[in-house]
Amino acid sequence: MGKMAAAVGSVATLAAEPGEDAFRKLFRFYRQSRPGTADLGGVIDFSAAHAARDTGPGAHKVVRSQLSVSSVSDHDAHRAGLQPVSKWRAYGLEGYPGYQWHWVKQCLKLYSQKPNVCNLDKHMTKEETQDLWEQSKEFLRYKEVNKRRPRSLLEKLRWVTLGYHYNWDNKKYSADHYTPFPSDLAFLSEQVAAACGFQGFRAEAGILNYYRLDSTLGIHVDRSELDHSKPLLSFSFGQSAIFLLGGLKRDETPTAMFMHSGDIMVMSGFSRLLNHAVPKVLPSPEGKILPCCLETPPPALLPRDAVVEPCSVEDWKVCASYLETARVNMTVRQVLATDQDFPLEPVEENKRDITTEGFCHLDDKKNQVKRARLSPDS
Numbered sequence: 001m002g003k004m005a006a007a008v009g010s011v012a013t014l015a016a017e018p019g020e021d022a023f024r025k026l027f028r029f030y031r032q033s034r035p036g037t038a039d040l041g042g043v044i045d046f047s048a049a050h051a052a053r054d055t056g057p058g059a060h061k062v063v064r065s066q067l068s069v070s071s072v073s074d075h076d077a078h079r080a081g082l083q084p085v086s087k088w089r090a091y092g093l094e095g096y097p098g099y100q101w102h103w104v105k106q107c108l109k110l111y112s113q114k115p116n117v118c119n120l121d122k123h124m125t126k127e128e129t130q131d132l133w134e135q136s137k138e139f140l141r142y143k144e145v146n147k148r149r150p151r152s153l154l155e156k157l158r159w160v161t162l163g164y165h166y167n168w169d170n171k172k173y174s175a176d177h178y179t180p181f182p183s184d185l186a187f188l189s190e191q192v193a194a195a196c197g198f199q200g201f202r203a204e205a206g207i208l209n210y211y212r213l214d215s216t217l218g219i220h221v222d223r224s225e226l227d228h229s230k231p232l233l234s235f236s237f238g239q240s241a242i243f244l245l246g247g248l249k250r251d252e253t254p255t256a257m258f259m260h261s262g263d264i265m266v267m268s269g270f271s272r273l274l275n276h277a278v279p280k281v282l283p284s285p286e287g288k289i290l291p292c293c294l295e296t297p298p299p300a301l302l303p304r305d306a307v308v309e310p311c312s313v314e315d316w317k318v319c320a321s322y323l324e325t326a327r328v329n330m331t332v333r334q335v336l337a338t339d340q341d342f343p344l345e346p347v348e349e350n351k352r353d354i355t356t357e358g359f360c361h362l363d364d365k366k367n368q369v370k371r372a373r374l375s376p377d378s
């Protein structure tokens with residue numbers, strides 16, 4: 001508890017900037033925090049919650065959540081590359097009602113391809129962004145040999161949209177900007193949603209965020225979907241991050257928690273429309289390059305009807321090289337309620353490009369130019 005007290009004290013002594021609310025103050029504190037110090041003593045670590053109950057930072061807020069074990073068969077869980085639901089550990093926070101390699105490879109190799117939309121589209125032609133994986137894999141495979149090389153296109157990737165493509169200008173989805181949602185990711189999302197009590201969930205839109213070690217994700221609320229009764233699913237891979245979950249207003253101090261590789265967050269009910277942000281991505285502890293769960297290639301033995309695929313050793317090496325200095329996050333949403341249509345809107349004569357910057361951005365300290373912005377709502 002001494003470590004937590006020191007961290008809380010550090011936040012308390014951080015001078016507030018003019019007009020700064022409680023969320024922004026804590027966001028700034030964690031953005032400036034130093035790994036391995038008391039600065040992180042107040043961050044909840046769900047991976048340790050089962051081993052050290054009622055101890056550690058924020059332990060009084062952590063509660064075990066019940067899953068609908070019978071809603072997902074062990075076979076369907078295995079098809080999606082998941083452990084049986086009976087082996088899952090689910091947690092909630094008081095006050096907040098509510099085969100990793102396959103998915104990493106899909107985010108880098110498949111989902112980044114056209115016709116999906118990405119931040120690079122604003123400055124490059126469709127031909128130049130046609131196959132980011134093929135253009136980048138040799139760079140990544142020999143990254144350690146040539147550290148002064150230019151960054152590959154995959155390392156410049158910041159976001160990709162799937163299904164109903166989010167319009168960063170008007171902060172809306174529309175029926176006329178849609179490409180088929182990946183069937184494997186839809187199946188994964190349906191199993192997770194069902195296990196949490198949301199049978200009938202439809203994966204209709206996805207935003208994939210690609211973080212570097214110096215990236216942050218600004219404070220925002222995901223409210224552009226037309227049906228807020230369905231959950232927002234978030235899947236994390238690679239390096240860990242600090243996630244801040246606040247309240248309905250930014251003057252409510254947020255709760256800090258770690259998001260580790262393989263963690264799944266489900267924001268539903270009251271928490272569906274809460275402010276949240278990522279102030280910091282944390283490098284692996286000294287002497288480790290990847291999280292333990294990613295240090296070995298995935299097994300090749302899968303059910304015949306699995307939606308996940310074996311990852312070749314060559315592909316695994318490329319993905320591992322990328323994740324040494326990166327975090328990938330998939331967020332999946334249902335946009336429309338059952339039998340709901342998009343409202344009719346007047347046609348805009350001068351429609352701007354969907355990839356134009358929005359208002360909540362993935363910020364890289366070393367880059368003087370603002371990156372294309374990530375999250376749909378603020």
